[in-house]
Amino acid sequence: MKNNTLLLLAVGVMLLLSLSGCALFADTQGIETQDAIISSNMNSAENLLVFDEQTALLSMQPTYQGHSAAIGAACEQLDSLDKDKTYRSKNSALVCANKNGLDKCFFQLETIKLQLKNNDSSVNLDSLDVLCSDLRALGLQSNLDNFKSKYENYTSWLKAEDGILASWSSLETLFWNSSSPQPTGTKLSDYYTVYQGQMAGAETSLQSIKNNCALKDGFKTTSDKIEKVCNNVDEYIANIETANGIVVDSLNFFGKLEVGSVTIDATFIHDCNQITKEYSSLYDLKLLKDTNLNNSNQTDLSSMCGQIEYLSSVYAAYGIPLILENGDLSSTTRTELFKAKTVYIETDEVLGSGVIIDSDSSGYYILTNAHVALTYDPSTGTEYLPIYARVKFYDGKVGYATRLANTLEGYDLALLYVPSSGNYPIASFDETYYPNAGDKVIAVGNPYGFVSSVSEGTVSGLRDLGCLRDYCYGEVIQTDAALNAGNSGGGLWDYASQDLIGINSLSLTQTEGLNFAISMYQYGKIKDTFKWYDI
Structure with a gap:
């Protein structure tokens, strides 16, 4: 009689549990399977928070839609297997509870990376502060902060690369033009004024390049040219100072032909050849070499010295001193x-x-x-x-x-x-x-x-x-x-x-x-x- 009473009691308890919607024995294996699906897809999704440079994004394809679908399906299964949310993992519980917010965040992260891949300048990192607020609950706030910081610096570097290329292009144009022969009828003093303006512009461009190169901060360059320019920018700036000294010496020397009186004799010819040799060293400077200055566009002062020497020899053969006054034959020589x-x-x-x-x-x-x-x-x-x-x-x-x-x-x-x-x-x-x-x-x-x-x-x-x-x-x-x-x-x-x-x-x-x-x-x-x- 006692045993029958205990059996009836057990049946009653089970009936009560059934009517209350609870299961005495949960499908733990099914729950663990769904937990694993959520964890795996979240790990893949969290890779969107990993910083990647533009070159690493070239093969990127949008995948979060699949992860989102898999996580959503797993959450539905958990709700079926674990209706009171008792047996699912803490991580799954947080993910499923914040699914909508996480979708907004990770879709935006994916969009940003695709924009970077396609060199789209409309990247909006500030949007992440609102869309990714639910990451705090998952302990991913520091990941987000690091992502933002890295990409803010990286986008600044990508813009800096554009600035470097633009400044370098202006330098190439400048050195092609400034190395052209002096325009006929232009005084050396006027030519030097133009030159000073050009070199001031070159220094400004190089300083801009240096400032932009400072934003590199360990990032890879998107072209070998940028890498080369950044590695040599300090030498380029030093080259400007060297070039200025050489040009000033040359213009001061040949300026004597335009202002005052100068006798063209052996000493003058010797000094002319020395100045020519010094001037030719301009084209050995790394800055001028790297701007791809063509040999045909280089100013050759040796021909000028050669012409002066020839003219001097002609006048010497006549027994006439060759004296120039203000860039022309002196009255003495003319007479x-x-x-x-x-x-x-x-x-x-x-x-x-x-x-x-x-x-x-x-x-x-x-x-x-x-x-x-x-x-x-x-x-x-x-x-x-x-x-x-x-x-x-x-x-x-x-x-x-x-x-x-x-x-x-x-x-x-x-x-x-x-x-x-x-x-x-x-x-x-x-x-x-x-x-x-x-x-x-x-x-x-x-x-x-x-x-x-x-x-x-x-x-x-x-x-x-x-x-x-x-x-x-x-x-x-x-x-x-x-x-x-x-x-x-x-x-x-x-x-x-x-x-x-x-x-x-x-x-x-x-x-x-x-x-x-x-x-x-x-x-x-x-x-x-x-x-x-x-x-």
Whole structure:
């Protein structure tokens, strides 16, 4: 009887438990299976909180949707197997309780990583503070804080990389342009002002690069170029200072050619070559090498020194000092050059002057006045060849004309040919050129036997004298440059161009400052009428 009573009691308890919705023996194995599913998927989801650089994200694909679905399904199973939430793990209980909030958080984390993968600049890390508040319950707040901090720094670095590339590109453009030859007509002082501005810009760009490189903080670079630039930026900045010193030395040296007076001699040529050597070292600087400066765009000062040296040797061969004043030939050098192109002529009848206008392998052609080279009989109007025509050159050497040519049209011009092995400059002239009133001119000749006398004046005007009593003159240049007996046949020179513009031929003795030179334009019109004779 007692046993029956106990059996009935047990059945009653079980019935009560069944009616109350409780199970005496839970499906612990099923619960553990769902716990494992939640734990596994959460571990995978938590990888979204792990910092990854852009290169590591290239193969990333969105996966959280699958994890979310698996966790959701597992939570539903737990609710079925463990309705009073007694047997599930603490982690599963927290995950299932915060499922909606975790989904918002992890979907946003996944979105942010995909944005970083695609280099999307609209990343919003601040959104995580609101969307991921439920991570605190899972003890993942520090993971989130670390994620944010890392990606804030990383996104700053990615922007810094863009800044580095932009600054470097501007440097490449700058050095291509600033290494171009100095523009024609630009003063070195102006060029240096431009250069200073360019170098200030280069320093600013390099300092910007250095500041951006400081944000690297152990991150990988997305290109080898950025890595190289950041590794060498300090050397680049030092290169700017070195370059400035070299350029200043070069500009100071060549600036002497533009301002003041400088004699081009052996010392100057030596210093020029030294400066050139120093300047060429610019292109050995790492900054200029790494900006890929093409050899064809490099400024070659050696050619300038070579030209100066050649010019100096030419003038030295003539016995003329090469002196520059304010970037041009000095008045001393110009005057000596005019003298070197002028000769002293002596015939058996007169003294006069002439100008070297051409040469061949054996001698020189000298243009002078017919009334200097020929003997004229006014009573008969007949011209006679001189018995001799002795010519003295700039260096004192003497030669004798072997041939003489004059125009058959009665113009007061003649040509002498003088054999000579000497080295003398040839007059340049333009047969189509008309000078302008007011132009500065130089007259060179041998008045009264005073060899290589020089007078200065201006062009007063252009005249057509036609033919006078003894000779024809045609189109002449009127000048107030002093002319005297013995100046006849000498040159009237344009000071600016150094060209021969006329042959001094005539003065009005009753007045002062009324002097005339047959223009080279007139010579060009009649030069084909000259006939040659042996002397």
